[in-house]
Amino acid sequence: MESVIYIIMKNQKIVIIDYGMGNIGSIQNMLKYLGADSIVTSDKKEIKNADKLILPGVGHFKSAMDNINKLNISELLRAQVLEEKKPILGICLGMQLMCSHSEEGDVSGLSLIDAKVKKFNFLNNEELKVPHMGWNKVKLLNNQSQIFKKSLEGSRFYFVHSYYVKCNNSSDVLTKTDYGLNFDSSFENGNIFGVQFHPEKSHSYGINLFENFLKI
């Protein structure tokens, strides 16, 4: 059984999309730890040949979208995800980029999922700092999920963000996290996955999530 899993991990092409922003090294290291090879690229041919896509990202929403548009890959990404139904995992800003619109720079995203990105606003509460940074718990709302298989009892993930995602369809919401308000900390819709936290910085809980993504 172990070797079968190893072959599954090994014989798939994971493409981490490189648009000049993001902490790609730690993601690649975790995939390597799980026995999966990945390549970091923005090459259209490689994206077309990929089995699975990972959209990383740290930084400003508008700069990220500008970079993606400069690379001219947004239509390709949409086709790969919406038509070819390739599994895609968006992490942090990557998750936000999959939404239809962000308050950060007031621009449109890739519109892979019906959701908007909003800014945390805690002017009346000095205890809550922005960015939301550190470990936090997630509450699972969908028990049919493909990336959250184990019981999440006690699971915690590492967050760093000033903006949060608000899904328009409650059925897309995978987990919620409490930070001043109950925001959508991850979504799942068929082959489309997005997580606000950083699984690559979340120890065994993050490894487990990557493992499930690789097994899809």
Added chain:
Amino acid sequence: MQFTRVIPVLLLKNNGLVKTVKFKNSKYIGDPINAMKIFNTKEVDELVILDIMATKKKKRARL
């Protein structure tokens, strides 16, 4: 919900971890990779590693 983050700070000097008194009289206390492995197994929230020779040697950050 907010969680307290416990963040050990390790001082790095010439590839070894040290304990100092006001950054002087440094005592070697162990190998950094081994120390990080231990803290990782113990699921520490975050780790801060300070290269205390960086300014003296005018080194840039190695990420």
